Structure formats: C-alpha cells, structure tokens
Amino acid sequence: MVYVFTTMNFVALPLPLLSHTLMDSDTVSSSVDHSRTAMPETLAFKSPMKNQINSCSSICVRHDDPGHFLRVLYESLITGGLAGVVVEAALYPIDTIKTRVQAARDGGKIIWKGLYSGLGGNLVGVLPASALFFGVYEPTKQKLLKVLPENLSAVAHLAAGALGGAVSSIVRVPTEVVKQRMQTGQFASAPDAVRLIIAKEGFGGMYAGYGSFLLRDLPFDALQFCVYEQLRIGYKLAARRDLNDPENAMLGAFAGAVTGVLTTPLDVIKTRLMVQGAGTQYKGVADCVKTIIREEGPSALWKGMGPRVLWIGIGGSIFFGVLEKTKQILSERSQKSHNS
Template sequence: MSEQPSFLASLLAGGMAGTAVDVALYPLDTIKTRLQSPEGFVKSGGLRGVYNGLSAAAVGSAPGAALFFSSYEAAKHALDPDSPLAHMAAASVAETMACLVRVPTENVKQKMQAGLHGTAIETMNAILKNSGMTGFYTGYLTTVVREIPFSFIQFPIYEGLKAAWAKRRGGPLEPYEAAGCGSVSGAFAAAVTTPMDVVKTRLMLGTDKHGETYRGLGDTFRRVYTEEGAAALMSGVTPRVTWIGIGGFVFFGVYEGAKTWLMGLGV
C-alpha cells in the first residue's frame, strides 16, 4: 500500500504540476484547438500567436490541478488505494471538482486561441455580455463527460503500470519512471476521448462556420458528424495525443517529484 500524502502536499504538488505542463506545452494545445475550430486551422490563426490565452490557462491550471490531486488522493485512500475500481471512482470525483475551476478558464482560453478576441479581459467581457455568468460554464457537462472517461482509462493504467514496475524493480519508482507511466496512460486515453474533446471545443467556441449556434452536447455531436463526417470527430488527434503524452510525462513527473519532496519536508 502506498503512503498517503497530506492534503497540503497533494494540493501544492498538483498546483506545481498543472503550471509546469501548461506553460511547457501550451502551443500544442493551441494548435489542437485551431484544428478543431469550425473556421479551420488557417482562419483560426494557423501557427501565429500560439501562446494566445496562456494567461487565462495559467490562472486555472494551478488551482484546477491542485483541486484534482488533493481530491483524488483523499478519495483513493478512503476507498482502496490498490483497487482499479477505486482509482476510477476517485478520478471521477476529482474531475468533477476540478472542472468547477477549469471550465471557466478553458472557455476564455479557447476563444483566445481561436482568435475570437484579443485579450483575456475582452474575452471575459464578451462572455458576460452575451451569456452572463453562466457563459463561463458553457461546456461544463461536456467537459465532465469527456474527462471522466479519460480518467477512467488513464488512472487505472497509470496506477497499474506503476505497481507492476515497482514490483519488478523491488521498490518505489523514481519520479521520472512514474512520469513514463503517466505518458503512456495519458496518450492512450487522449486518443480514445478525442471525439468528446472536439464536441467540447465546438460548444465553447459557440457557433459553426455559418454562424449557427451549437445547442448542447447531442446537437453538436450530431451536426459535426452529419455535416463534416466521422473524421471531423478525430480532428486534432495527433497534437492532442502528442500534447497529453508529453504532458503526462511532465505532469506526473513533477507531481510525483514534488509530492515526494514535500512529504520529505514533513508537509
């Protein structure tokens, strides 16, 4: 059984991991968003301004990741730290909590990435004007519906790979070894959940290329599939898998390293 980190250690380590991965890999996320945009990659900005929206992402990344990991570790150890089913349940609880912070900043970030507005302030003002406060939570359900299957796939694989590797080497993994487990599990989960990511992106961007508003998860999925074909639901899969695969290495490596360091300090 793994040692349970304190709530504060999980919170701080998660915040460090979220910030590190967003800053390091933000351009790939921008490219993925533009590939999924109904306007197309070039009209959405191409390779220009790939750090557009970073300020909004940075505001949400640290608290979102901190809330996720503190919730995940607490739920996992409260259930059964060695059970894949417990890992799934804990990840689901954690994703639902983290999305309360992540979705508002994701809305701002993706509109900026797609070139709809210039600055974070302009984007937030436009959201408030058009949709009110609820506009910041556009796509919340879709995000949760995407993230829970993602975590259902990723975390049992991640924890399973860590356990198997630790058993083979006869002791706890180094942070870089845990990072490798995070990379493999994240890349696989990213590929499987790409269609829901496309739907979430379209909902957050608001309208299709004809200016018609998307109306919920089912409507968006149906329209993308019928109007653009099944291939459109896999738009951006390569940068998404690359981004999350590399991101998983950075994210879990920083998290495990920071968690070990903080626990060693008695946090």
C-alpha cells in the first residue's frame, strides 16, 4: 500500500492500482505527445507525464532510438558511480561505528578513533560496484516494464534490484571485506589488507561471508529500490508533475530507513562472517545465527540498528537526490544533442 500526500488530502492506493492507473494514463499521454506542438501548454500539462512508470529517472530519449540501450547503460554507469561515491565519502564514519558495534561481542569495547579508516580503498571499490549495479538495474528495469503486465511494475523493480545486486556483488564483496577488516583495526592499509588476506586465507578470503552478503543485499537492494520507485510513481501521480530535489531526497531517506531496519539482522550476520578472518569462529550463516543467539541473546541480531538506519536513511536521501539530479542533467544533455 502506498500512502500519497497531496496539498488537499491523504490518499491510500494499492501499488498494483497505482501502476495500472499510471500505465493507462501513459497511453493517453502518448497519444497527446504527437500533437503537443499545436496544443497550449496548459492543456498539455493536464495529461500525466509520459513514462512516469520509469520514475522519470530513465534516460529521456526516444525508445526507437538505435542507441537507446547504450545511452541508458552509459548514463546509468555514471549516475550510479557518482551517487555511490558521494554517499560513501559523506557517511563513512557512521558506517564504521555500525561495523564496530556489530563486530563487538558482549562486553567488547567500541573504539571511536580512526572512523575514516579504509575510506580510500573503499572508494576505489565503491565506484565500479555502484556503476555496475546501475548499469544492470536501469536497463533491466526498463526492459521488464515493457514486457510485464502493467500492474506488475513492482515486480520489475524488485527483480531489477536483485539482479543488479547479484552482479555488482562480484566487486562489492571484496571491497566490503577489506573495508570492514580495516574498520575493526585488523589492517593499516587497503593494499596490506588484500595482500595479507590472500596470504593467510587464500583468494577465497576476499569473498568471506559472500553467502551472507547476498542474503542481506539481494533483499535489501530489491526492497529499497522497489519502495523508492513505487513511492515516486504514487507521488508523481498525485502531484501530476516531476518531483523536485527535496522530494526525491525525502522518498530516498524513507525507503532507505525502512529497508535498513528490516535487514539489520542479516547485516549483523554478514559483518560477523566477514571480520572473523582465518579463525572461523562461525562455520556459516546458520551456525552464526545459532552462536549469536546462544551466547549473546536474540537482541544481538539487532546490534547497530541505530547507526545503520541513520546511515542508510541519510545515505538514501543523498544517494537518490544525487542520482536523480545527475540523471536530469545527463538527460537534458542527451535531449539537446538529439535535437541538434
């Protein structure tokens, strides 16, 4: 259920209904576009904007343009990479605190120094990982929205988010392993971390906790982007206009915070498995859950929820704000280039 705020009232609309209604209005809008040059601007505005189902974050080019896919891919790589780096750099200390809280066992002392430990090496991995995620997510989303029934837009967003997370995990997992080992004070630099992890644990050590990472990130990516996209569809349908920067940031913060709360236990498991090193205190996801509950109680699975929600909530507002603004700029450039 999506709750849509307007200046006049408060409306609750089921997600499938929103998607179906919006797609129907798009059909009307498409027919209006052919004669828009002969219509007054006020009349044209009365029809909902075309392709809102793509959340207006899609690249604004004609779908019959032979270079459409490559342009979507290119611009998605840029916007995703930029948004990921901005968020990581801005909120890294909160992420470090979250990691240390989750890694500490009962009575463990939290170290408050070196909150930027590992930032440089992490940004080197975040840039290609974020770019890769959106390079998969955006084209997949647009393709699925074309082939799926009109009332299943949420499925398209869920599937595209999960697929983007799965592909980008090839880069994200080693980056996360090195980052969290440095955040917990195990290594002094990223090159040392990579070298020593491989020397002691083999190349597989760079993918420690890979299963738990997918267990956390696939539902996280799918849910966060589905919630965000569906909220934007509902909001734009009610407002009958493009969203402004503060509105994009607000919806991004809400989507991030909600998803962050729901996936905190999965994040705790992922952190424990990634930072344990060669000691193999936990033998896998199931053993990790059992050991944590037995030794620390069920509440330990929610460790670090406060800083995690704060980090992802603020991060969501920055991330989606930067993402949509960058897409808007690139889209305007594409339009100018296409028209010239």
